[in-house]
Each structure stands twice: as structure tokens, then as C-alpha cells.
Amino acid sequence: IQQHSFLHKEFWQKDLKEYIIKNFDFSPLVKLLHLNLPKPSIDDHVADVDRMINYISQKEKINVVFDNIELITSLPELLRKNNWVVDTVLNEEFCVNEETSVYKINCISKVEKLYAIAVDIGTTTVVVALVDVLNSEVLGVYSAINQQIVYGSDVITRIIHSEQENGLKELNQKVVYTINELINLAIKNANIQQKDIYAATVSGNTTMIHLFLNLPAKYIRREPYIPVVNRVPPIEAYKTGLMINPLGKIYCLPLVASYIGGDIVGGVVACGIDESQELCVLLDLGTNGEMVVGNKDFLVSAACSCGPAFEGVGIKSGMVATVGAIEDIEIRDEEVLYKVIGDTKPVGICGSGLIDIPAVLYKAGVIDRSGKFIVDNKKFKNRIRENADGEYEFVVVEKEFTLNNQDIVITESDIENILRSKGAIFHGLHTLIKYLNLYLEDIKKIYISGGFGSFIDIKKAQLLGLFPDIEQEKFVVSGNTSLLSAILFLLSSYARKRIYKVQQKMTYIDLSSLPMYMNEYTSALFIPHTDLSLFPNIAKELRR
Structure with missing residues (x-):
């Protein structure tokens, strides 16, 4: 595992903000809001969930969804215990054909830090960047050889291995292990905790994304070369095995074809x-x-x-x-x-x-x-x-x-x-x-x-x-x-x-x-x- 100090150390840690300001905008996939909700009364008997949704929607001018039943169950006691002052983390849910995005409430507690990781899954090398979302700052960039390489140095060999008994599972575990090793190193060096990371964006070729998501890849190499999916919806982190906040979301950049992935689109x-x-x-x-x-x-x-x-x-x-x-x-x-x-x-x-x-x-x-x-x-x-x-x-x-x-x-x-x-x-x-x-x-x-x-x-x-x-x-x-x-x-x-x-x-x-x-x-x-x-x-x- 290597901490990258070449080419981009200065760019990632110094010039990135200027690059984004010049060419893009700051509107992250994951938001941290400090809420001071109006207390209910005999004249204001809006339900707790609706109260939170209405407050966020009006204040932030965004559409909000709250459908996590575990969080909803804990909400009444949490709000009253904290005198209606709480922090919430929202993750964007994509509505690609809409002008406005929808944000989903994924955490309600005392939150002071908000981090995310950006991942490049290469066939040979995996790279992870730890990002301070609140300051739009990259704290470190780390790389390692993709451990899938033990099953072949190219995507075709790995797809063939994935078709064997337990082959897909083995390839999935290898790449998740590689990413988690880099996440652990990033967490250690930044002196933060796993629970502080609320999102991961993942870029890679079509085969690497399929293997990362444990999706069958065999038809990628068979004529007419069709992937399972090109646009992957946001996925809860705990479903992928990535060691970030379990309620955090994983976002994969969209794919084009069997051999053109989100890394090229991006x-x-x-x-x-x-x-x-x-x-x-x-x-x-x-x-x-x-x-x-x-x-x-x-x-x-x-x-x-x-x-x-x-x-x-x-x-x-x-x-x-x-x-x-x-x-x-x-x-x-x-x-x-x-x-x-x-x-x-x-x-x-x-x-x-x-x-x-x-x-x-x-x-x-x-x-x-x-x-x-x-x-x-x-x-x-x-x-x-x-x-x-x-x-x-x-x-x-x-x-x-x-x-x-x-x-x-x-x-x-x-x-x-x-x-x-x-x-x-x-x-x-x-x-x-x-x-x-x-x-x-x-x-x-x-x-x-x-x-x-x-x-x-x-x-x-x-x-x-x-x-x-x-x-x-x-x-x-x-x-x-x-x-x-x-x-x-x-x-x-x-x-x-x-x-x-x-x-x-x-x-x-x-x-x-x-x-x-x-x-x-x-x-x-x-x-x-x-x-x-x-x-x-x-x-x-x-x-x-």
C-alpha cells in the first residue's frame, strides 16, 4: 500500500478547489445539516417525520425522502431527548430526468465530521482518496495492486474465473479487501473513524464495477457483449462490504458498454x-x-x-x-x-x-x-x-x-x-x-x-x-x-x-x-x- 505523493499531491491537496471553482460547482452528494426544529404544540401537531421533512425542504430548497424505518422508529425519542436540535446527514438519490435531485435522510445524531471516499478501481491498481466534504479537501490519496490480479492480469481472464464455482465471490472479496485496506490506511492517517465516512463514489471499467458489485460478468465477454447494468442506483454501504458508515451510500459512475466504463465517461x-x-x-x-x-x-x-x-x-x-x-x-x-x-x-x-x-x-x-x-x-x-x-x-x-x-x-x-x-x-x-x-x-x-x-x-x-x-x-x-x-x-x-x-x-x-x-x-x-x-x-x- 502506497501513499501517493507523485503528480497530484499538490493538485489533490492544493489546486483541486481552484479547479472545481473554475469549471464546476460545490454541491456534494452528501450533506450535513444542523437542525433546530420548531417544537410541536396543540396548535402545531405535525408528525415528527413530516416536521423534519418540511423543515429541511423549506430551509434548503430541496426534495427530501425519509424511508429508513429503523431511523423513523428511533426518531421520537431522539428529537425530544435533544430538545428538537439534531444533526442529519442526507444522501442524494438520483432523478436523472428531473431538474432537481432528491435527498434521502440517512443519519440523525450528533455529527461534527463529514467525510467521503472516491475510488478508482483499475484492473491492475486501486486508488482511494479520502475527502473532507465540508471543506472540499482531499486529505490523502492511497493506492495498491488490485488483489484480483491473482486470478489474472486482464479482464477476460477474470471473467472466465468468475464463471467457476465461487469464482465471482472470490473476485468480489479480493477487490473489496483491497479497497478496505486503503480505507483503513486513510482513516488511520487522518485520525477519523469509519462512521465519519458517509459516501463513496466508485469509478472503474465495466468489468471491475460488475465484480465490485458481485454482478455476473460472463455476458460481457460473449457476443453481443452485454453488461448487466449501465446505471447503478445508489447502494447502502453495508450491502457492498465497504468499511464506511453502514448507512452511507455507494455511488458508481455510469457505464457505456462492455469495455467502456465510468472511468472513461468521467x-x-x-x-x-x-x-x-x-x-x-x-x-x-x-x-x-x-x-x-x-x-x-x-x-x-x-x-x-x-x-x-x-x-x-x-x-x-x-x-x-x-x-x-x-x-x-x-x-x-x-x-x-x-x-x-x-x-x-x-x-x-x-x-x-x-x-x-x-x-x-x-x-x-x-x-x-x-x-x-x-x-x-x-x-x-x-x-x-x-x-x-x-x-x-x-x-x-x-x-x-x-x-x-x-x-x-x-x-x-x-x-x-x-x-x-x-x-x-x-x-x-x-x-x-x-x-x-x-x-x-x-x-x-x-x-x-x-x-x-x-x-x-x-x-x-x-x-x-x-x-x-x-x-x-x-x-x-x-x-x-x-x-x-x-x-x-x-x-x-x-x-x-x-x-x-x-x-x-x-x-x-x-x-x-x-x-x-x-x-x-x-x-x-x-x-x-x-x-x-x-x-x-x-x-x-x-x-x-
């Missing part, structure tokens, strides 16, 4: 693509390689499974983007230079560094365009070696300079994994653009989302063949937009409305059904591509 809103006049692209460099092309007028999505390489999984020295991760690599003459998150000794290499490595090794003549080592390279003969498995590897950092006293290396199979991932992403985008009768040059903005460090070298990513060869100023490294959208969903009514509108508007294209996708994929497995006309500027540079 990411579109977080980046402002849904309000842009220009043609924009959202590229999510997670395990499932989702992408969206569009603007305020249309939104078309697709997915291309690219594996967890960019999240450091399946890479010998790979790791998530946190303290100790190499996020930027250069080779000058015979020296390997690198930047480490947290300015400490390195432990491994995160996604942005893994994008750099094949590009800089190719440029230095260490590997060829297919990713194979040129073993007679004299400049780096002390760094290229054969490991115990009989595989060639390149020593990035010798063990005497690392935090864990182990060499940080990149192997030939690591590079192969990275090339497969980058090939899937680039070819998926190129195919989608062609399908829409557009050109890569038509794109005005490309938003890059994923669990990276604060830095992605766009030029190196283009040399690798991951990103199209267009102007670098068109790229925006957006970080974890899934987590950001879960926070926005929690704190802003305007964001929630936009997210639901995007979900209604967005269409999904199954790339695997397009002949040109499967036929041309192998061309993208080279640095940068077998068709250098797609990378004219890179080709010019390589010829120098």
Missing part, C-alpha cells in the same frame, strides 16, 4: 472534452487501452486490450508511479541519466520511464526496431548481459545505486511487452480515426490519462510509436482522470449532470469487428512503425 468530463469545440482525444494508458474521439457534438469510444505493462506489471523492474520510481530516462554518450519520483534512490521503473526506455535504447543503438538487443554494441557492453534465464537484459541502474540493493534492468521480453502495449494503443487510435473518416492531423488535443508520474516525454513516446506524430503542444498529460472524476462526481452537481449526459451521448465501436484493425496490428509492433509515412517527423530525425 475522464471525458474531467478533461472538458464534452464542452470542447475542437476535435479531442482521450487516451487511457491503463490495462484496457480505452480511447474516446470527439467534442461537444459527438463522442465515439473504443478499447484495445494492451495489458498492464504501462502500470509496471509483468515488467521485471516495473512498479507503479510512486516514491522511488524512475519516471524519466536519458542516454547521453555512455551514461544513463534518470529522474526519480521523490528525489530518492530508485527502486524500479514506472509507466513514463517504461515508455522512455525502448525509445532511448533504440536511439542509442542498443536495440533494433523490433526491440531485440544488438549484443555487439561496444559502447554498452558492460550493461548488456545475459541473465539467469538465458535472456538478454540492459542494466539501467546498478544495485549499489538503488534503494533495495538490486539491479534495475529491462529485459528483451519486457521490451516486447511494452511494444505490444504501445502497438495496441496507437493502432487502436489510428483505426478509430480512419473509421470516422478523419485524419490524425485533425486532432487538436490529446489528453493522456493513467497512473503516471508528473512527466511523460511526448517526443520519446512518439519515437516509440505510442503517440501520433503531431505537434507536441497538442498533448496534455492529465494523470488519473478516473479518480478525479470520482471526486468531481462526489462534490459537484454540475459534474454529475455532465457525466450522465456524456454516458447518454457516447457511442462504442468494437475495433475487433473491423478487418483493418486485425490485419494491420503487427505493423505497429516496431519502433516506431513499419509504415514510416505515419511518422514523417520522427523518420526525418532518424535519418540525420
Whole structure:
């Protein structure tokens, strides 16, 4: 379990308010009200429940529902014992087709603190943010490997496992356990209690949301690829196993299709693509390689499974983007230079560094365009070696300079994994653009989302063949937009409305059904591509 201190620590804890004020509004899903109710009398004999509902409705100008029979049963004594002065927590119930929302009374007691969590359930990594709702402040962001990974690194393998006896239950328990571990760490560090957390917003791909809710996922992978549900109603926390206030509510961001989930819907809103006049692209460099092309007028999505390489999984020295991760690599003459998150000794290499490595090794003549080592390279003969498995590897950092006293290396199979991932992403985008009768040059903005460090070298990513060869100023490294959208969903009514509108508007294209996708994929497995006309500027540079 790691407390995230990369990329967004300053953003989450300092700049988030400014970002929300500029682009959204403050109207959280969960409210705390301090009530001083008028006392009943012989002339005012309104029932206790109606008295509370009427008072809140008039004072807050909101619609209120009170249907928790346990709370209703305890209400008479509670009101009179406290002389009609009580605190209440209200959770929003969605009326998507209505202009006004309905709030449900979920707690009546002495309440001084109001917290919530925002959750990003990734196939590889789970991230939890603890939010002080009253101050609209993120108190901490924590991440861990999704424990479901023991049943497979991709969604298809996990869906297959879910179809076995007790398989769905096992997958559900693993992800709930992962989230609860992070919640416990957040609670401990913030010195609060479980009962103080009254809501959780959850963002993730369609399979992850199904497994989190213990919903059967088998038809997601079977033609015609249909999920159980796209819009999940608010759920009582105790029904999910999340360790927050049992009466708190769980809200899942809406899904679009079998392979496009709330993480992508929310990411579109977080980046402002849904309000842009220009043609924009959202590229999510997670395990499932989702992408969206569009603007305020249309939104078309697709997915291309690219594996967890960019999240450091399946890479010998790979790791998530946190303290100790190499996020930027250069080779000058015979020296390997690198930047480490947290300015400490390195432990491994995160996604942005893994994008750099094949590009800089190719440029230095260490590997060829297919990713194979040129073993007679004299400049780096002390760094290229054969490991115990009989595989060639390149020593990035010798063990005497690392935090864990182990060499940080990149192997030939690591590079192969990275090339497969980058090939899937680039070819998926190129195919989608062609399908829409557009050109890569038509794109005005490309938003890059994923669990990276604060830095992605766009030029190196283009040399690798991951990103199209267009102007670098068109790229925006957006970080974890899934987590950001879960926070926005929690704190802003305007964001929630936009997210639901995007979900209604967005269409999904199954790339695997397009002949040109499967036929041309192998061309993208080279640095940068077998068709250098797609990378004219890179080709010019390589010829120098």
C-alpha cells in the first residue's frame, strides 16, 4: 500500500478547489445539516417525520425522502431527548430526468465530521482518496495492486474465473479487501473513524464495477457483449462490504458498454472534452487501452486490450508511479541519466520511464526496431548481459545505486511487452480515426490519462510509436482522470449532470469487428512503425 505523493499531491491537496471553482460547482452528494426544529404544540401537531421533512425542504430548497424505518422508529425519542436540535446527514438519490435531485435522510445524531471516499478501481491498481466534504479537501490519496490480479492480469481472464464455482465471490472479496485496506490506511492517517465516512463514489471499467458489485460478468465477454447494468442506483454501504458508515451510500459512475466504463465517461468530463469545440482525444494508458474521439457534438469510444505493462506489471523492474520510481530516462554518450519520483534512490521503473526506455535504447543503438538487443554494441557492453534465464537484459541502474540493493534492468521480453502495449494503443487510435473518416492531423488535443508520474516525454513516446506524430503542444498529460472524476462526481452537481449526459451521448465501436484493425496490428509492433509515412517527423530525425 502506497501513499501517493507523485503528480497530484499538490493538485489533490492544493489546486483541486481552484479547479472545481473554475469549471464546476460545490454541491456534494452528501450533506450535513444542523437542525433546530420548531417544537410541536396543540396548535402545531405535525408528525415528527413530516416536521423534519418540511423543515429541511423549506430551509434548503430541496426534495427530501425519509424511508429508513429503523431511523423513523428511533426518531421520537431522539428529537425530544435533544430538545428538537439534531444533526442529519442526507444522501442524494438520483432523478436523472428531473431538474432537481432528491435527498434521502440517512443519519440523525450528533455529527461534527463529514467525510467521503472516491475510488478508482483499475484492473491492475486501486486508488482511494479520502475527502473532507465540508471543506472540499482531499486529505490523502492511497493506492495498491488490485488483489484480483491473482486470478489474472486482464479482464477476460477474470471473467472466465468468475464463471467457476465461487469464482465471482472470490473476485468480489479480493477487490473489496483491497479497497478496505486503503480505507483503513486513510482513516488511520487522518485520525477519523469509519462512521465519519458517509459516501463513496466508485469509478472503474465495466468489468471491475460488475465484480465490485458481485454482478455476473460472463455476458460481457460473449457476443453481443452485454453488461448487466449501465446505471447503478445508489447502494447502502453495508450491502457492498465497504468499511464506511453502514448507512452511507455507494455511488458508481455510469457505464457505456462492455469495455467502456465510468472511468472513461468521467475522464471525458474531467478533461472538458464534452464542452470542447475542437476535435479531442482521450487516451487511457491503463490495462484496457480505452480511447474516446470527439467534442461537444459527438463522442465515439473504443478499447484495445494492451495489458498492464504501462502500470509496471509483468515488467521485471516495473512498479507503479510512486516514491522511488524512475519516471524519466536519458542516454547521453555512455551514461544513463534518470529522474526519480521523490528525489530518492530508485527502486524500479514506472509507466513514463517504461515508455522512455525502448525509445532511448533504440536511439542509442542498443536495440533494433523490433526491440531485440544488438549484443555487439561496444559502447554498452558492460550493461548488456545475459541473465539467469538465458535472456538478454540492459542494466539501467546498478544495485549499489538503488534503494533495495538490486539491479534495475529491462529485459528483451519486457521490451516486447511494452511494444505490444504501445502497438495496441496507437493502432487502436489510428483505426478509430480512419473509421470516422478523419485524419490524425485533425486532432487538436490529446489528453493522456493513467497512473503516471508528473512527466511523460511526448517526443520519446512518439519515437516509440505510442503517440501520433503531431505537434507536441497538442498533448496534455492529465494523470488519473478516473479518480478525479470520482471526486468531481462526489462534490459537484454540475459534474454529475455532465457525466450522465456524456454516458447518454457516447457511442462504442468494437475495433475487433473491423478487418483493418486485425490485419494491420503487427505493423505497429516496431519502433516506431513499419509504415514510416505515419511518422514523417520522427523518420526525418532518424535519418540525420
